[in-house]
Every structure is written in C-alpha cells, then in structure tokens.
Amino acid sequence: MGIRTGAQVLEGLRDGRQLYMDGTLVKDVTKDPRLAGGARTMAQLFDMQNQPELRDEMTYESPKTGERVGMSFLQARTREDLARKRGMYRRWHDHTLGMFGRAPDFVNVMLSSFAAGADAFGPYAKNMTAYYEKARDEDRIATHSLTNPQVDRTHNVAAQAKDLAAKAVRETDAGIIIRGARMLATLGAYSDDLLVMPAPSYPLPNTEEAKAFAIGFTIPVATKGVKLVNRPASIAPGVASSHDFPLSARFDESDCMIVFDDVLVPWENVLMYRDIEIFNSIYRRVHAMGAMGHQFAVKDLCKAQFMMSLAFSLVRTTKVDEFLHIQGMLAELINSVQVLRSCILTGEQEAELSPVGVMAPAMGPIGAVRYLFPEMFRRSCEIIQIIGAGGLAMVPSFAEVNGPLAEDVKTYYQAAAADSTTRIRLFRLAVDASMSTFSGRQQLYERYFAGDPVRGAGNLYQGFDKEPYVARIKALLERFEREEAAGL
Numbered sequence: 001m002g003i004r005t006g007a008q009v010l011e012g013l014r015d016g017r018q019l020y021m022d023g024t025l026v027k028d029v030t031k032d033p034r035l036a037g038g039a040r041t042m043a044q045l046f047d048m049q050n051q052p053e054l055r056d057e058m059t060y061e062s063p064k065t066g067e068r069v070g071m072s073f074l075q076a077r078t079r080e081d082l083a084r085k086r087g088m089y090r091r092w093h094d095h096t097l098g099m100f101g102r103a104p105d106f107v108n109v110m111l112s113s114f115a116a117g118a119d120a121f122g123p124y125a126k127n128m129t130a131y132y133e134k135a136r137d138e139d140r141i142a143t144h145s146l147t148n149p150q151v152d153r154t155h156n157v158a159a160q161a162k163d164l165a166a167k168a169v170r171e172t173d174a175g176i177i178i179r180g181a182r183m184l185a186t187l188g189a190y191s192d193d194l195l196v197m198p199a200p201s202y203p204l205p206n207t208e209e210a211k212a213f214a215i216g217f218t219i220p221v222a223t224k225g226v227k228l229v230n231r232p233a234s235i236a237p238g239v240a241s242s243h244d245f246p247l248s249a250r251f252d253e254s255d256c257m258i259v260f261d262d263v264l265v266p267w268e269n270v271l272m273y274r275d276i277e278i279f280n281s282i283y284r285r286v287h288a289m290g291a292m293g294h295q296f297a298v299k300d301l302c303k304a305q306f307m308m309s310l311a312f313s314l315v316r317t318t319k320v321d322e323f324l325h326i327q328g329m330l331a332e333l334i335n336s337v338q339v340l341r342s343c344i345l346t347g348e349q350e351a352e353l354s355p356v357g358v359m360a361p362a363m364g365p366i367g368a369v370r371y372l373f374p375e376m377f378r379r380s381c382e383i384i385q386i387i388g389a390g391g392l393a394m395v396p397s398f399a400e401v402n403g404p405l406a407e408d409v410k411t412y413y414q415a416a417a418a419d420s421t422t423r424i425r426l427f428r429l430a431v432d433a434s435m436s437t438f439s440g441r442q443q444l445y446e447r448y449f450a451g452d453p454v455r456g457a458g459n460l461y462q463g464f465d466k467e468p469y470v471a472r473i474k475a476l477l478e479r480f481e482r483e484e485a486a487g488l
Helices: 006-012 034-049 052-058 079-095 105-116 118-138 209-213 277-287 289-318 324-349 363-388 390-394 398-402 406-412 421-434 437-448 453-463 467-485
Strands: 018-021 059-061 069-070 142-145 167-171 173-187 193-196 215-220 227-231 257-266 270-273
Touching: 006 034, 006 193, 018 437, 034 052, 034 079, 034 105, 034 167, 034 257, 052 059, 052 079, 069 118, 079 105, 105 118, 105 142, 105 193, 105 277, 105 289, 118 215, 118 270, 173 215, 173 270, 215 257, 270 277, 277 398, 289 324, 289 421, 324 363, 363 390, 363 437, 363 453, 390 406, 390 421, 398 406, 398 421, 406 421, 421 437
Parallel strands: 018 227, 142 193
Antiparallel strands: 059 069, 142 173, 167 173, 173 257, 193 215, 215 270, 227 257
16 A cells, blocks of 8 residues: 555544544544644645655655555664654654644654564564554554553552553453553544553553553554543634634644543554563663654754744844844754754764664764753743744734724734734744644643653663763872872
C-alpha cells in the first residue's frame, strides 16, 4: 500500500470510533466543526508526502514491499540517514509551525526504535516487529497513551485505593482483557491506532499486584469497548472570523482520556504482559530516547523559528524595534533558535551506532533541548505579549474589517508600517500564539510532553558522569597548594 493521500487518511477516520466531546458523541471527526481543522491539517501532511518534488525527501522504499513509505519510519544506520530524517521532520513541522507537536512522525520514530530493538520485548518481539511493519507499510497514524489517571500521586498505581488505571483483568485464548483508563492520548481524534506503553517517569514496583499494570499493546482506535473522552476545543464555537484564531482553527491536535471497557486485545497485538523488568526498562533496552529526542528537537526548532518570525513582524508594524530593550528581547529569540539548531547538529555529528544497530544522536545535546525548550517557549510567548502590549488586548475580530464600522476600522487600526487589515490579521495571530487557550495548552504541553521535568532533571544528574569534573577541581586545588608551597 505505501504512503496514503490526505483523502485516504480522512476516509480512514470515519470508522465508527466512540469519541465524546462536550458531552456528546462525535459522529465524524473530519466534519465536526470543533475537530475538522485538525483533520484537514493531518490530510495536508500526508498530501505533502505525495508531492513529486518532495518524494525523495519525505519517503523511502520499504525494505519489505518496495513501496514508498514515510521517512519518519526509517531506522537510521548512518549520520546521513539522521540528516534525511531531519529534513522530513522540518517539512511537516514548518508547515504546522511546530504547533502540531504530536504529528505522526513522533510515534513513528518511537515504533522504529522499538522494532530495531525488538528482542527486548522478549516473547512478544515478533508482535513488535509485525506492528512496526504494518504501520510503516500501511502508513497508519498512531497515538500513544503512556500515563495513568491522576488519582493519588503519593502511591504507585498498584497501591492506590481507587482502582481506576488500565490493567489486564483476565486472559482468554483470544487475548487479554483490559479494563480502566489511560491518559494522555494526544492526537487521539485523528489516529488509526492506539499504542499503550509504559511512561518512563513512572516505573512499577516489582510486586505481584503491579504485574496487571505491566501491559503494552496496540489496537485500532475503533475497537469495541474503547471510548475516547476529548477535552474541549481550544477555539470556542461561533467565532466571527476564521482569522481570529488561525492557529487554534488548524493545529488543535486533541487530547483524550482513553476508557477501556473490558477491551479484548488479541495476543498478536500484545507487546508486553506482566513483566515488570521489561515494562520498567524498555526505552533503555531499545536505546529509543536519542531518536525520539532528535524528532522533537527539530519540532522545537521549527516552533522557535516561527515565534521569532512573528516577533520580527510585530515590531515592524509600530517601529518598536528601534528601542534598545526591544532589540534585547528579540536577541533572546535569535539566541534560542541558534542554541536549538546547534544542539541538533551536534547531536547528529556525535551520533554513534547503538547496540541494536541504529544510529543514535548524542543524548547530551539532544537532551539539553528537552530541558531548555519549555522555558524558551514560555519566554517567547512573554516577549510577544510585551511587544504587542495593549495592541493585543484591544485587537478586534477580523470580522470588523467588513462590518458596519469598516471605515472607522480602516482609519484607526492602522500602524506606522501596516494597514488596518494587515495589522488586525497579524495581531490576531499573535494573540493566538502567545495568550489564547491554544497558547496556554501549548505551554503546558511543552512543559510535560517529555515526561515529568523534575524526575527528568533528577535522572539527568544521577546518570551524568560527574567524576571527571570532580577530579578536575581536586587536581586544581592540589596544583594551587603545590604552587603556594613553592612560593609561586
């Protein structure tokens, strides 16, 4: 089959899935006004793969079928492969301004890493390889759900009094039965499949009670007994103009709670089951973090470049870029872009073959992006708010351009370097990027999407080889002592 078109993707989403939003069942995610914009964006991404001029940049030949498949599925074997994948990531995330963070390439990279180290899945290794090949060769979209509902964070999931998290309640000849809930399935409304895997930040204790929660599997989103509860849309219904919230209308990627109502997962779809050691160590075993980090670092760079470009455009309308303190804030955005770019390129240049035979970007520079970017993005939103100031608070709906007060709007919403129409469209974009519900969700997403930042920082410190640096200071102090003794 190979790569799909946008039309094929949209048709695949009309599968009778049980997705609820605002208290009602969504009959068709591709037509519902709260979700249709994201569905159109998804279709655009897949149509890009089919553009003849982008064929070699966006796709490669499947080693199994010979058909063209998405480049994000490629298991990189060389540094040149990493550069090819970076080019593909950039195409998609430049198109979405880095705001469609869970575009399909993210899980595709995860799957390619899992399949490269499939032996780590023990008795379910063949299932992992088979699903990766299916997803690649059929160009399927997968969302993932890694974390359990927030119930009582003082206890691990197996020790919580309220038994709400998804777990295997029994097994049959056909497969395992799953009951309970998982969060947070971003892109759930637009995915073909659901991948349930561990969350690296939340290991399970090695107890008999915990084994029921040590599960990993994949199933179609439309599987019987699977219910998705989608958060409200970022854009409110009845907005006067599509220009008022241009990002919300296109890139609101949906986030879902997944409820499993005694769902049968066939044995061939099971990826891990009742094995605490595999559950707690799978990402380390398959050396997945470098490849996954490479993808999201490129997404972050695209996002940072968009915010920088938006800031440049804003300052020119009212000539505030002539003030030195504004130039200082713009320099912050420039430096953020340069740091991200440098980390990505360094990660590629220092990449090494992992034990499973995949070229893994260096985790030092790639990991730095993970920790730096949430604050970089929050700061970019703050800078745009400062630049726009009261102009963001009073910018009207774009509908006013053609409303009863059109002449007044034309006169009084001008700026030194922009007519009223251009200024209103630009400032509406800035509002959506920096201070809307959509922007707030983006800031929260960046803070937590790579896991608990506190645990992540702790793991970084604990795993970092500190001894050479401590030894350096010890040697320095000894050198000073010798020099003092010698009267130097």
